[in-house]
Amino acid sequence: MALPEDILTYYGQGTEDARLAADGLGWLEQTRTQELLGRWLPPPPAIILDVGGGSGHYALWLAERSYTVHLVDPVPLHVEQAAQRSQVAARPLASVRLGDARRLDVPDSSAAAVLLLGPLYHLVERAERVGALAEARRVLQPGGLVLASAIPRFASAIHGLSAHLFDDPVFESIVRRDLADGQHRSRGPDGTLGRRPYFTTAYLHRPEELAQEVRAAGLEHVATLAIEGPAWLLQDLDAQWQDPRRRETLLWISRALEAEPSLLGATSHLLGIGRRPARPPSIAAAAV
Numbered sequence: 672m673a674l675p676e677d678i679l680t681y682y683g684q685g686t687e688d689a690r691l692a693a694d695g696l697g698w699l700e701q702t703r704t705q706e707l708l709g710r711w712l713p714p715p716p717a718i719i720l721d722v723g724g725g726s727g728h729y730a731l732w733l734a735e736r737s738y739t740v741h742l743v744d745p746v747p748l749h750v751e752q753a754a755q756r757s758q759v760a761a762r763p764l765a766s767v768r769l770g771d772a773r774r775l776d777v778p779d780s781s782a783a784a785v786l787l788l789g790p791l792y793h794l795v796e797r798a799e800r801v802g803a804l805a806e807a808r809r810v811l812q813p814g815g816l817v818l819a820s821a822i823p824r825f826a827s828a829i830h831g832l833s834a835h836l837f838d839d840p841v842f843e844s845i846v847r848r849d850l851a852d853g854q855h856r857s858r859g860p861d862g863t864l865g866r867r868p869y870f871t872t873a874y875l876h877r878p879e880e881l882a883q884e885v886r887a888a889g890l891e892h893v894a895t896l897a898i899e900g901p902a903w904l905l906q907d908l909d910a911q912w913q914d915p916r917r918r919e920t921l922l923w924i925s926r927a928l929e930a931e932p933s934l935l936g937a938t939s940h941l942l943g944i945g946r947r948p949a950r951p952p953s954i955a956a957a958a959v
Contacts, residue, residue: 677857687725691728695911696903696908699908700940713815718782720777720785721740722772722785723786723787723789734760741766745770750769772787773803783816785817787819790803791803791881792874795872795874808888808890811947814947816947817945818943819945821881824850826939827870833904845859853876853877857869881895882895894942895930897934897940900929900938
């Protein structure tokens with residue numbers, strides 16, 4: 672299995688590696704993701720499979736905390752970058768390899784948790800996303816957790832308002848399709864490029880869809896949470912993040928609103944949490 676060429680080309684440019692440290696939005700996403708991982712993951716030295724782990728930011732952060740982390744990513748550049756980082760890390764990754772979330776070269780029931788902090792964006796068909804979640808369930812130990820991120824259906828529309836992007840008719844056409852069916856493309860419907868580069872091929876979830884897909888994969892849906900919350904829309908986010916007091920307020924509000932159903936779609940990223948059942952359902956329960 673391979674990702675479409677446009678997705679591989681997008682990530683092959685190398686821009687993803689620095690994104691989490693580039694500005695206030697990246698800092699907010701990284702801090703909140705680490706906070707949620709710290710809250711939900713089992714204690715170290717549990718085995719964590721980071722699928723779509725990119726250049727290893729979260730994987731190495733977890734390895735530093737004594738987790739046993741295996742990183743899998745479909746982008747050769749990401750795997751190369753993660754391997755280089757791991758080689759010089761005080762606590763290296765257990766393994767780094769090329770791979771696809773839809774078919775993992777990992778034994779059954781071998782991981783305490785699986786991270787899918789990206790793969791679901793780029794699987795544009797529901798069957799593929801459910802398949803990736805089911806593959807995560809396969810490699811999880813009974814009771815283990817999958818933590819899967821998704822981009823909300825309304826992210827482009829809201830970001831476009833905040834960043835003044837709607838003066839570009841191509842961007843408007845992209846958003847119209849996003850809102851209609853969740854199928855995001857980087858070009859207009861006739862293949863026209865916009866005035867600036869836009870995000871590559873992706874699927875944008877409604878919050879309730881993420882929970883439905885988790886359940887369809889045979890996992891128990893534990894929670895769907897907003898990672899950043901509405902704070903990602905602030906035009907002065909960089910400046911607010913640099914102020915320690917305001918930064919703590921941003922994080923407090925993000926925590927306070929993370930599970931508010933009426934605001935889940937207003938974040939930049941969702942985190943869906945599913946659990947592999949500790950035991951198979953009984954015949955009676957399965958018949959309900």
